[in-house]
Amino acid sequence: MSLRIVVCVKYVPDATGDRHFADDLTVDRDDVDGLLSELDEYAVEQALQIAEEADDAEITVLTVGPEDAKDALRKALSMGADKAVHVEDDDLHGTDVMGTSLVLAKAIEKTGYDLVICGMASTDGTMGVLPAILAERLNVPQVTLLSEVSVEDGTVKGRRDGDTASEQLEAALPAVVSVTDQSGEARYPSFKGIMAAKKKPVEALELDDLDIDADEVGLEGAWTKVDSAAERPARTAGTIVKDEGEGGKQLAEFLASQKFI
Amino acid sequence: MAEVLVYVDHVDGAVRKPTLELLTLARRIGEPVAVALGNGAADTAAALAEHGATRVLTADAPEFADYLVVPKVDALQAAHEAVSPVAVLVPSSAEGKEIAARLAVRIGSGIITDAVDLEAGDEGPVATQSAFAASFTTKSRVSKGTPVITVKPNSAAVEAAPASGAVEALSVSFSAGATGTKVVSRTPRESTGRPELTEAAIVVSGGRGVNGAENFAIIEKLADSLGAAVGASRAAVDAGWYPHSNQVGQTGKSVSPQLYIANGISGAIQHRAGMQTSKTIVAVNKDAEAPIFDLVDYGVVGDLFEVVPQLTSEIETRKG
Numbered sequence: 383m384s385l386r387i388v389v390c391v392k393y394v395p396d397a398t399g400d401r402h403f404a405d406d407l408t409v410d411r412d413d414v415d416g417l418l419s420e421l422d423e424y425a426v427e428q429a430l431q432i433a434e435e436a437d438d439a440e441i442t443v444l445t446v447g448p449e450d451a452k453d454a455l456r457k458a459l460s461m462g463a464d465k466a467v468h469v470e471d472d473d474l475h476g477t478d479v480m481g482t483s484l485v486l487a488k489a490i491e492k493t494g495y496d497l498v499i500c501g502m503a504s505t506d507g508t509m510g511v512l513p514a515i516l517a518e519r520l521n522v523p524q525v526t527l528l529s530e531v532s533v534e535d536g537t538v539k540g541r542r543d544g545d546t547a548s549e550q551l552e553a554a555l556p557a558v559v560s561v562t563d564q565s566g567e568a569r570y571p572s573f574k575g576i577m578a579a580k581k582k583p584v585e586a587l588e589l590d591d592l593d594i595d596a597d598e599v600g601l602e603g604a605w606t607k608v609d610s611a612a613e614r615p616a617r618t619a620g621t622i623v624k625d626e627g628e629g630g631k632q633l634a635e636f637l638a639s640q641k642f643i
Numbered sequence: 644m645a646e647v648l649v650y651v652d653h654v655d656g657a658v659r660k661p662t663l664e665l666l667t668l669a670r671r672i673g674e675p676v677a678v679a680l681g682n683g684a685a686d687t688a689a690a691l692a693e694h695g696a697t698r699v700l701t702a703d704a705p706e707f708a709d710y711l712v713v714p715k716v717d718a719l720q721a722a723h724e725a726v727s728p729v730a731v732l733v734p735s736s737a738e739g740k741e742i743a744a745r746l747a748v749r750i751g752s753g754i755i756t757d758a759v760d761l762e763a764g765d766e767g768p769v770a771t772q773s774a775f776a777a778s779f780t781t782k783s784r785v786s787k788g789t790p791v792i793t794v795k796p797n798s799a800a801v802e803a804a805p806a807s808g809a810v811e812a813l814s815v816s817f818s819a820g821a822t823g824t825k826v827v828s829r830t831p832r833e834s835t836g837r838p839e840l841t842e843a844a845i846v847v848s849g850g851r852g853v854n855g856a857e858n859f860a861i862i863e864k865l866a867d868s869l870g871a872a873v874g875a876s877r878a879a880v881d882a883g884w885y886p887h888s889n890q891v892g893q894t895g896k897s898v899s900p901q902l903y904i905a906n907g908i909s910g911a912i913q914h915r916a917g918m919q920t921s922k923t924i925v926a927v928n929k930d931a932e933a934p935i936f937d938l939v940d941y942g943v944v945g946d947l948f949e950v951v952p953q954l955t956s957e958i959e960t961r962k963g
Contacts, residue, residue, distance in 0.1 A: 515747075523820070542711075607784055630957055
């Protein structure tokens with residue numbers, strides 16, 4: 383039987399752009415170019431490698447996001463995913479992690495899955511908790527923050543490198559996995575892949591299709607509230623010296639003046 | 644008085660510093676009730692009492708070590724039911740965030756992660772967070788359920804505040820999913836004898852300019868002269884010069900020490916995301932145009948192979 387892999391991806395503002403908040407304190411998406419979150423490319427890559435090892439596998443890439451989020455899906459399709467699901471609904475604007483995870487969980491169940499693969503965190507919200515929440519909502523094992531992952535005989539195995547130890551983990555499918563940026567460089571889409579992606583199916587879903595009420599999501603339905611967002615004041619210009627042979631000593635003098643020595 | 648649950652991060656009974664910092668923040672909101680799980684749980688009580696825990700709920704079972712995350716969620720949920728706290732605070736480690744997030748789903752609460760400060764507010768605790776590579780500071784609160792908040796290391800001072808810290812056994816019944824993900828083996832990270840990166844008061848980092856694994860010795864020497872932790876940029880880690888566990892930046896650790904010394908690091912946005920909130924920033928780089936110099940309190944434009952050893956020997960001389 384075919385191994386059904388769902389990769390959750392996020393469309394985010396480019397981290398190298400001048401990111402800021404909109405007037406309603408949600409992430410501004412108009413003034414900075416969006417793209418597939420870099421950390422989700424690793425999830426797509428591992429899905430492709432797992433699919434290559436399996437006899438028969440199908441990769442669905444799933445996103446919740448505005449119209450332009452299709453760009454992120456296209457990128458994943460051009461890397462080699464088979465099909466895409468895009469949940470888009472005006473009522474989703476301002477949804478926080480609890481709402482987004484609810485939508486993703488319903489869409490994953492509707493799509494059907496054996497393995498869900500996520501990146502380690504988004505590059506905009508950077509919470510890193512969505513995979514754990516998905517596992518809780520789907521009531522399946524959580525095998526997260528892996529720097530190595532493999533699937534064999536209905537079991538997912540992987541290595542989780544934590545602060546104090548490196549752990550080998552194992553769980554039966556179905557399961558939710560997240561992979562780190564140490565899991566292996568993501569491939570670049572080939573020209574052939576980019577052309578093929580244009581013909582791959584992208585299913586559009588709305589909240590109604592997932593039996594989710596508008597008041598469960600969105601800014602009003604959010605489980606957290608941002609009261610203010612202020613730009614961090616620019617750091618006051620420091621002293622910069624050119625090393626003329628005494629740079630190390632000058633630096634030591636500065637550190638001593640600040641009581642670090 | 645209202646009680647605040649504090650999840651204890653400890654290694655075989657030795658309480659890690661971020662938990663003691665959490666107790667300082669918890670006392671702003673209510674009376675801290677600590678939850679310590681696993682091997683050595685009861686041994687945490689003295690340190691927790693010394694820093695303000697009025698009660699210490701403990702549970703030990705093989706499940707906590709043998710299976711990933713879920714047994715700890717079950718225990719924290721049991722503590723939540725037993726205590727009915729006004730907030731649940733958890734250290735912002737990778738595992739801490741996962742435990743907190745799953746608990747939030749179960750108890751029908753919102754979650755805030757990676758807070759760098761916490762104050763009592765009229766509508767519940769107000770959390771300060773850094774956003775967009777620390778270029779913004781936000782203030783947020785949980786608007787549904789018992790606030791569940793994870794807090795980054797170095798967000799508050801450790802304060803002595805003696806309390807009774809009475810140890811109570813926490814009764815935990817594990818959920819069906821508790822044994823879903825087996826920890827087949829665990830290899831403890833070898834101790835370097837240096838402070839933990841995220842907890843250190845001083846961090847000395849090396850980047851592309853260090854130009855080779857063997858050259859990291861001069862970074863380590865400087866770190867040791869200051870009693871500092873060693874960090875590395877993604878470029879240095881990707882090149883295989885230093886372990887990923889020491890990476891500072893968006894996909895590594897986020898640090899907020901009193902002093903950050905960047906050596907041979909240009910200061911790309913991904914790196915800045917992990918160190919921009921440091922109190923004092925110092926850089927050594929041969930490129931005067933490197934963006935890191937926009938952040939520094941003091942910068943030396945020069946060859947790190949000249950400047951860093953000179954700095955190290957000057958520090959050692961001054962220390963006598």
